[in-house]
Amino acid sequence: MITFENVSKQYPDGTRALKNITLTVEEGELLTLIGPSGCGKTTTMKMVNRLIEPTEGKIYVDGNDISSIDPVELRRNIGYVIQQIGLLPHMTIAENVALIPNLKKWPKDKTQKRVDELLDLVGLDPSVFRDRYPLELSGGQQQRVGVIRALAAEPPVVLMDEPFSALDPISREQLQDELVKLQKEIKKTIVFVTHDMDEAIKIADRIAVMKDGEIVQLSDPETLLREPKNAFVQNFIGEERLESGKGPKASQLMFVKTAVVTETKGLAEAMKTLKDHLADTLLVIDESGNYKGVAFLEDIHNSYNEKNMKVKDVLKSDTPVVQPSAPYSFVAEIFAKTNVPSIPVVEKNKLVGLITKASMMRGLAGLKQVEMGKEEELNGE
Ligand SMILES: Nc1ncnc2c1ncn2[C@@H]1O[C@H](COP(=O)(O)OP(=O)(O)OP(=O)(O)O)[C@@H](O)[C@H]1O
Ligand SMILES: [Mg+2]
Incomplete structure (x- = not known):
């Protein structure tokens, strides 16, 4: 018309x-x-x-x-x-x-x-x-x-x-x-x-x-x-x-304790943090605690021999993040439409947690969130 x-x-x-x-x-x-x-x-x-x-x-x-x-x-x-x-x-x-x-x-x-x-x-x-x-x-x-x-x-x-x-x-x-x-x-x-x-x-x-x-x-x-x-x-x-979306919110689907480093750290320290948390995604913040992006295990691994490189050199700042209040449907859709292994939860620039598929399943099942990498220990509960 x-x-x-x-x-x-x-x-x-x-x-x-x-x-x-x-x-x-x-x-x-x-x-x-x-x-x-x-x-x-x-x-x-x-x-x-x-x-x-x-x-x-x-x-x-x-x-x-x-x-x-x-x-x-x-x-x-x-x-x-x-x-x-x-x-x-x-x-x-x-x-x-x-x-x-x-x-x-x-x-x-x-x-x-x-x-x-x-x-x-x-x-x-x-x-x-x-x-x-x-x-x-x-x-x-x-x-x-x-x-x-x-x-x-x-x-x-x-x-x-x-x-x-x-x-x-x-x-x-x-x-x-x-x-x-x-x-x-x-x-x-x-x-x-x-x-x-x-x-x-x-x-x-x-x-x-x-x-x-x-x-x-x-x-x-x-x-x-x-x-x-x-x-x-x-x-x-x-x-x-x-x-007002149905189901749990991002804040109920996330790990609270996850692998976090500041962007000025070297790659060896980054790798250790990942290992400690049995994680493949490192969350990166700046000195004042503001969220900067994620660093993936693969990228850290590939640059590991460059001794002068810092976390900020391998950091990806444009992967999707969600707010704590985002509904489950919104989170699920990001997993469905992109191939990110995990989604940081960020509120007013501050990192709140991390959603992986495992933490999402726990949240959906109504289970308490545990520290990242520690789910296995609880499987007998
Ligand atoms: N006669 C004009 N001469 C120059 N610029 C104009 C003129 N009329 C509007 N503009 C500019 O064009 C832009 C769009 O204006 P418009 O009136 O379409 O906005 P709007 O979306 O209706 O805004 P509002 O919600 O405030 O009514 C604005 O930057 C406005 O300043
Ligand atoms: Mg107008």
């Missing part, structure tokens, strides 16, 4: 707000754009109704290249809810909602019927609210009017830029519920911008996570929660939400 094809936007002052975005919003889909302030959400949205023109690339709505559609005509067929509600203060609620139907010269009775129907739909009694002015409504009521005004002329496409952000949490949840219910009936193609991951998860068919003018991940909410593509997305989802 809406397609972005290699779209970039550079503002006259040189700001590159969007970098080569390719994206399709399916018909009847509610897609949310989410990401930190300044990542390009509003820019993306405003291009759909030509409030902003791309510097490169093409945008199609319903198969038509919008650069060849008259912007005014285009906007009449695209509902738009802006963040600041934008109701016209000198017009009544009914007149505000009827704005686009009137521009489209709908017959009076059709428009009036539609206005009442929409007011009903969002729980505003038409006989009470029709003739009021925006300032005589609460913030939440005004937001509802903003939303139904965008829907009034039954546009196939609706753009919503943080429509609920100014609301208190309760009205906000109510309006989210209403939108979900509404969307089941009207099945519009909706692009919805939000800062709030809970909101996105609740209402979206798919979520596009943006960062610095690019789409980092585009998935349905379930996949986004289960398979965040990188640390940025993971942080954005928030630790709290990951904690």
Whole structure:
């Protein structure tokens, strides 16, 4: 329904707000754009109704290249809810909602019927609210009017830029519920911008996570929660939400006592530490105890004859780590998708423990974790 094809936007002052975005919003889909302030959400949205023109690339709505559609005509067929509600203060609620139907010269009775129907739909009694002015409504009521005004002329496409952000949490949840219910009936193609991951998860068919003018991940909410593509997305989802995953957490699956050395040690000492722990992976920290990476037995062995080499010379800093709160499913997936023998558990840069397949099995079986390498001694217990 809406397609972005290699779209970039550079503002006259040189700001590159969007970098080569390719994206399709399916018909009847509610897609949310989410990401930190300044990542390009509003820019993306405003291009759909030509409030902003791309510097490169093409945008199609319903198969038509919008650069060849008259912007005014285009906007009449695209509902738009802006963040600041934008109701016209000198017009009544009914007149505000009827704005686009009137521009489209709908017959009076059709428009009036539609206005009442929409007011009903969002729980505003038409006989009470029709003739009021925006300032005589609460913030939440005004937001509802903003939303139904965008829907009034039954546009196939609706753009919503943080429509609920100014609301208190309760009205906000109510309006989210209403939108979900509404969307089941009207099945519009909706692009919805939000800062709030809970909101996105609740209402979206798919979520596009943006960062610095690019789409980092585009998935349905379930996949986004289960398979965040990188640390940025993971942080954005928030630790709290990951904690709600089923089963034990990383902190219950790890060895606490493992083989650790500081990065300035030589390889002989590293080798001894590994042997003492019957381990094949050495965890490396710096002098202040911050996690630096892992050193594998094989790499230490291969460089062993280089007498001047230190642990930091064989260290690998880019292997996956998890937070103590990461759910089992997340840990299992790293083992399934990469070939690392173990996963360090790190919190705020500090090393907390190490998960190996053996420690994971113990944790899953509900057994107490023992010192690394000492499992065998306990097999008779
Ligand atoms: N008219 C403009 N001229 C120059 N730079 C602009 C202009 N409008 C926006 N930008 C810049 O483009 C980038 C993207 O802006 P945009 O408004 O799309 O962000 P956003 O994701 O909607 O942010 P927010 O969540 O704060 O609303 C920002 O760095 C912004 O400063
Ligand atoms: Mg914005």
